[in-house]
Amino acid sequence: MTEQSQAIKDQFGRPLKDLRISVIDQCNFRCTYCMPADIFGADYPFLNKEEMLTFDEIIRTAEVFASLGVEKIRLTGGEPLLRKNLHLLIERLFSINGIEDIALTTNGVFLPKYAMLLKEAGLKRVNLSLDAIDDEVFQSINSRGVKTSPVLKGIEAAEEAGLQVKVNMVVKRGMNESQILPMARFFKGKGHILRFIEFMDVGNVNGWENSEVVSKQEIINTITEELPLKQLAPNYYGEVATRYRYKDGDGEIGVISSVTDHFCDTCTRARLSADGKLYHCLFASQGYDIRKLLRQGITDNMFKLEVMKKWSTRGDRYSADRAEGKLPIKEKIEMSYIGG
Numbered sequence: 001m002t003e004q005s006q007a008i009k010d011q012f013g014r015p016l017k018d019l020r021i022s023v024i025d026q027c028n029f030r031c032t033y034c035m036p037a038d039i040f041g042a043d044y045p046f047l048n049k050e051e052m053l054t055f056d057e058i059i060r061t062a063e064v065f066a067s068l069g070v071e072k073i074r075l076t077g078g079e080p081l082l083r084k085n086l087h088l089l090i091e092r093l094f095s096i097n098g099i100e101d102i103a104l105t106t107n108g109v110f111l112p113k114y115a116m117l118l119k120e121a122g123l124k125r126v127n128l129s130l131d132a133i134d135d136e137v138f139q140s141i142n143s144r145g146v147k148t149s150p151v152l153k154g155i156e157a158a159e160e161a162g163l164q165v166k167v168n169m170v171v172k173r174g175m176n177e178s179q180i181l182p183m184a185r186f187f188k189g190k191g192h193i194l195r196f197i198e199f200m201d202v203g204n205v206n207g208w209e210n211s212e213v214v215s216k217q218e219i220i221n222t223i224t225e226e227l228p229l230k231q232l233a234p235n236y237y238g239e240v241a242t243r244y245r246y247k248d249g250d251g252e253i254g255v256i257s258s259v260t261d262h263f264c265d266t267c268t269r270a271r272l273s274a275d276g277k278l279y280h281c282l283f284a285s286q287g288y289d290i291r292k293l294l295r296q297g298i299t300d301n302m303f304k305l306e307v308m309k310k311w312s313t314r315g316d317r318y319s320a321d322r323a324e325g326k327l328p329i330k331e332k333i334e335m336s337y338i339g340g
């Protein structure tokens with residue numbers, strides 16, 4: 001698709017700028033807050049190969065989105081590195097007109113195997129999830145007995161391949177708030193930005209309670225008692241992480257406070273599930289079936305019109321509604337299905 005990108009706006013005047021693509025709904029971990037092992041067991045109906053979008057279908061979708069203003073793509077899952085030949089998809093995504101940035105969110109375990117291929121495919125950065133630096137705490141979270149060393153090796157492999165690394169830690173009370181300081185100490189001075197994420201009420205299976213949210217303020221207070229911090233200005237409009245620098249100059253951290261703050265006013269993100277459903281919000285209930293359109297042989301122009309029509313009716317602002325006490329009670333999609 002070579003024509004100029006056509007900016008479109010939703011009901012609140014928000015443009016479509018980012019596309020998050022989940023490439024698989026399966027994962028090698030069973031993080032208790034994301035894919036509880038008792039629910040995501042051996043008989044869980046994960047998507048089969050035919051149900052998932054092919055690379056050709058993903059590329060066609062990305063081309064249409066790029067023609068409507070999308071500049072940034074994030075690949076996620078499930079665990080995206082479980083999708084075979086992901087590097088080939090990345091290479092093709094980079095060749096799309098208008099796509100300026102591609103990122104990957106991963107639990108890092110497969111990076112020693114794939115980091116170099118990903119880098120050669122054009123990837124520049126990865127967000128790596130690690131919720132504890134203590135083996136026992138980490139093992140009790142991932143429910144697969146995986147110690148921290150495979151993830152730390154993943155970080156090393158990414159570094160060696162020349163990828164920029166950000167480390168993400170979800171903080172949930174009763175699960176890992178004891179790890180806030182040890183994680184800060186461990187990553188301070190190592191050149192990676194560590195970002196703490198408030199535990200969110202995504203999906204239905206993780207039994208989210210407001211009391212389990214460790215707020216941005218609490219996280220910052222905990223760190224600053226030992227390692228004083230100074231808040232920094234955002235890097236760009238709509239940045240979701242609040243940035244802080246250690247006062248001794250030895251590194252930066254971020255906090256993503258999706259519960260105690262909200263970012264709906266500047267949310268420019270659309271999400272595509274591995275089976276081709278389009279969602280306009282992380283907390284959506286229903287997706288729009290893109291796979292069906294593609295497999296029915298829709299033309300590029302009609303496809304574009306459909307996406308434009310949908311985006312122009314977008315009125316999602318779940319976190320803002322939550323903050324205003326107007327929380328709708330509804331079934332929501334799961335994080336492992338739609339990605340972070």
Ligand code: SAM
Binds near residue numbers: 127335
């Ligand atoms: N498997 C990959 C990983 O863990 O990085 C990619 C998919 S995972 C769903 C994406 C991110 O969502 C991870 O950083 C994970 O910790 C985060 N996440 C999952 N459930 C969450 C929740 N309820 N609240 C906040 N973050 C969550």
Ligand code: SF4
Binds near residue numbers: 030079107
């Ligand atoms: Fe898997 Fe990522 Fe969810 Fe953990 S957070 S279960 S690694 S998809």
Ligand code: SF4
Binds near residue numbers: 262317319
């Ligand atoms: Fe965007 Fe929905 Fe999150 Fe608001 S709640 S920032 S609309 S994904």
